[in-house]
Amino acid sequence: MSRGKEGDTAAAEARAASGAEATAGAPSTAEARAPAPDLRLLLPAAALFSGALAFLPALELRPNRVSAGAKAGLAAAAPAMTAALAAALGLVLVLALASAYAARVGASRAGRGRNGAARRSAERRRAGAALFFAAPLPALLLAGLGAGATSRLAGMAQGARASLGAGAWLGLAAALALPSALAPAFGAGAPKARRLAALTAAATAAILAAAGLLDDLSLAREFVARRASFGAEFPRHLAYALFPTLAAFVVAAPLGRAAARSRDWERPVFLVANAAQVIPTLALLGFLVAPLAALGRDVPFFRALGVRGVGWAPASLALFLYALLPVAANARAGFRMVDPAASDAANGMGMGAAGRFFRVELPLASPALVAGLRTALAQNMGNAVLAGLVGGGGLGGILFLGLSQAAADLILLAALGVAAAAYGTDRLLAAAERALARRTAAGAGAPC
Amino acid sequence: MLEARGVRKSFPRAGARGKAGPAERALDGVSAVFPTGELSVLLGPSGSGKSTLLRLFNRLLEPDEGVLLVDGADARGLDPVTLRRNTGYAIQGVGLFPHMSVAENIAVVPRLLGWDRDRIGRRVRELLEAVRLPASFASRRPRELSGGEAQRVGVARALAADPPVLLMDEPFGALDALTREALQVEFARIQGRLRKTVVFVTHDLAEAVLLADRLFILREGRLLRSGSPRELLAAAGDDFVADFLGARFGIEMLGRESAAAAAEYAGSGPAGGLIASAADLGGAAPLGPEASLRDALARMIAEGRTALPVEGPRGRGLLRIEAIALAGRAAAGAGGNDARR
Numbered sequence: 001m002s003r004g005k006e007g008d009t010a011a012a013e014a015r016a017a018s019g020a021e022a023t024a025g026a027p028s029t030a031e032a033r034a035p036a037p038d039l040r041l042l043l044p045a046a047a048l049f050s051g052a053l054a055f056l057p058a059l060e061l062r063p064n065r066v067s068a069g070a071k072a073g074l075a076a077a078a079p080a081m082t083a084a085l086a087a088a089l090g091l092v093l094v095l096a097l098a099s100a101y102a103a104r105v106g107a108s109r110a111g112r113g114r115n116g117a118a119r120r121s122a123e124r125r126r127a128g129a130a131l132f133f134a135a136p137l138p139a140l141l142l143a144g145l146g147a148g149a150t151s152r153l154a155g156m157a158q159g160a161r162a163s164l165g166a167g168a169w170l171g172l173a174a175a176l177a178l179p180s181a182l183a184p185a186f187g188a189g190a191p192k193a194r195r196l197a198a199l200t201a202a203a204t205a206a207i208l209a210a211a212g213l214l215d216d217l218s219l220a221r222e223f224v225a226r227r228a229s230f231g232a233e234f235p236r237h238l239a240y241a242l243f244p245t246l247a248a249f250v251v252a253a254p255l256g257r258a259a260a261r262s263r264d265w266e267r268p269v270f271l272v273a274n275a276a277q278v279i280p281t282l283a284l285l286g287f288l289v290a291p292l293a294a295l296g297r298d299v300p301f302f303r304a305l306g307v308r309g310v311g312w313a314p315a316s317l318a319l320f321l322y323a324l325l326p327v328a329a330n331a332r333a334g335f336r337m338v339d340p341a342a343s344d345a346a347n348g349m350g351m352g353a354a355g356r357f358f359r360v361e362l363p364l365a366s367p368a369l370v371a372g373l374r375t376a377l378a379q380n381m382g383n384a385v386l387a388g389l390v391g392g393g394g395l396g397g398i399l400f401l402g403l404s405q406a407a408a409d410l411i412l413l414a415a416l417g418v419a420a421a422a423y424g425t426d427r428l429l430a431a432a433e434r435a436l437a438r439r440t441a442a443g444a445g446a447p448c
Numbered sequence: 449m450l451e452a453r454g455v456r457k458s459f460p461r462a463g464a465r466g467k468a469g470p471a472e473r474a475l476d477g478v479s480a481v482f483p484t485g486e487l488s489v490l491l492g493p494s495g496s497g498k499s500t501l502l503r504l505f506n507r508l509l510e511p512d513e514g515v516l517l518v519d520g521a522d523a524r525g526l527d528p529v530t531l532r533r534n535t536g537y538a539i540q541g542v543g544l545f546p547h548m549s550v551a552e553n554i555a556v557v558p559r560l561l562g563w564d565r566d567r568i569g570r571r572v573r574e575l576l577e578a579v580r581l582p583a584s585f586a587s588r589r590p591r592e593l594s595g596g597e598a599q600r601v602g603v604a605r606a607l608a609a610d611p612p613v614l615l616m617d618e619p620f621g622a623l624d625a626l627t628r629e630a631l632q633v634e635f636a637r638i639q640g641r642l643r644k645t646v647v648f649v650t651h652d653l654a655e656a657v658l659l660a661d662r663l664f665i666l667r668e669g670r671l672l673r674s675g676s677p678r679e680l681l682a683a684a685g686d687d688f689v690a691d692f693l694g695a696r697f698g699i700e701m702l703g704r705e706s707a708a709a710a711a712e713y714a715g716s717g718p719a720g721g722l723i724a725s726a727a728d729l730g731g732a733a734p735l736g737p738e739a740s741l742r743d744a745l746a747r748m749i750a751e752g753r754t755a756l757p758v759e760g761p762r763g764r765g766l767l768r769i770e771a772i773a774l775a776g777r778a779a780a781g782a783g784g785n786d787a788r789r
Contacts, residue, residue, distance in 0.1 A: 344541070
């Protein structure tokens, strides 16, 4: 039990550190006990938050966007906001500790069953208040950083930049982990509490950004400077991920079904799919450049399409090949999971081949099919960066431009776009998968 | 009436390295008649070809040689889909569709046949009642059912379109002993009312004896012997059949013989005078009119008696242990004293 809980805590910290997925995740094992905040995550997160902001530079002030610069702490750059942050964190700690203490005392009194319901609702109110102050903390920190950047850049030259320093990054990660530590206090409502906290943080940050409070951070300046190109490359990136994956789905899902039924199909299908998966990304692109260049040069049809050794063609083809394995493997697993007795019964009751497929097999395999599509799409949302390497554009183009200029904030901007796209599509399809599994009641454990 | 004439069927056996090996003979010249309105049990060890024979009748399999007749018509001339929709089919794995409710599962064939909604709804309610499931089960999902409940739904689904013929492949094979017995009795009751032409595959002797109007003993693709259970008890006619049915056969037969019919009544038997005085037997509770000879024997063993009073349709009678021992012989050919109906 305690081992599992430590594992969960570590996982939550890892998620928080990645910064992309601080709030969604596996339900905490702490729910099995009396609902209480998870102090083993809360206290380290709070310590990290205050320590990082107190001792590490939160802002880096540079005379221009690529050169090194001077470091500044948050307290010095934005004293008022720092005080507000400290107050909010203090409130969160006091409320959370009170809630944890009450839960522990309550658990020992539970045998006497005194006012159980009233006590639980009081605890829940305390935990709710703690979450109320913890949820906007990351956005509040961003506001502080924005204010600090504004005040520090005021005396500097036009092209000066204020980037986030190590303290800011660690502080943000710790702040994003706080709701995960508080959520167990809500018992069965923990996932909902985490989701609410994530929404609050995102909405608050969006409002701050819209109000212009973050405008002086270098990230925002990069965005403003590249708004037009970001606006063009983001949809292109989505298209790179989406269309080759859908094409792979159309091709590989039927092949996966064929492989589920006969070894004669399984062998060649997975030979190709596995091969595409294990060839290193850059090598695969390298392999595609020469043949595609020849095709575009010598075959009028492909020339008319605009196929060349560089550009959209090798990028799309590589992404198509990468999507084959997850789609085919999940389709194979999904169609294999169909109960043979159900197929036999369907056959014996006089369902035609089409009826069997559409009314029995497909509904039962559909959660696994969607799981395959989800895996492939999330994977390709990341892989689509490679299009930038072969001149195909997309967010990869921006990212590699940033790399070539050593402009850290430009790289970050592109990476944030990629992460948001991958995370968003994954959540969207996970919801679809859950809905399908509920309907078919069979796809509980669809493998990826 | 279903009939098989000289049916042979082989399956390719998977050989080494995925090549086809020598063919395995599943049916080796089987001829049999399954009369209308009777429950015919195909009984034999695994690999005897009984499931293969069953699956030929709804054309899930095709014979290599020989003819299958459904009400006198060659099955090869019938459209397999139409044939299957008019033939109930229940299997060991039940094969309920997990994404459909109980009602939708039962309604599959009626819907394929294009019945209207009201008729389907009525039929589903009727069938749930027939297999003794509460009407509230209609909206449940198969995963919410116990094994016994699922197979009740399986039987209801097989009966849904009121097909004249029912093919059942070890339908109760995967259930625990108590549930199995309850479903067997239940199904015997339903069949007593509906009188479908049933072909029922099993390797369970007790089940075969309890349900069968007619037993067909198969071994290695050949039909060794067929006849009513009593006929087979009187004369197995074959060493393997005698061995296979074994000593238990007589005991299992007691399960379908009525205690009331085997009892002696005042003024009717050689011991007629004794009945009136012996009828209370020191306060032993009388057997009810539904009791089988197996129930009677179990009571005698439990209570250490050699005779029990019986409450029969002709009044209070006396059942002696001798009557149980002789029941199989005495009843052979007599008919009519079947505890099931």
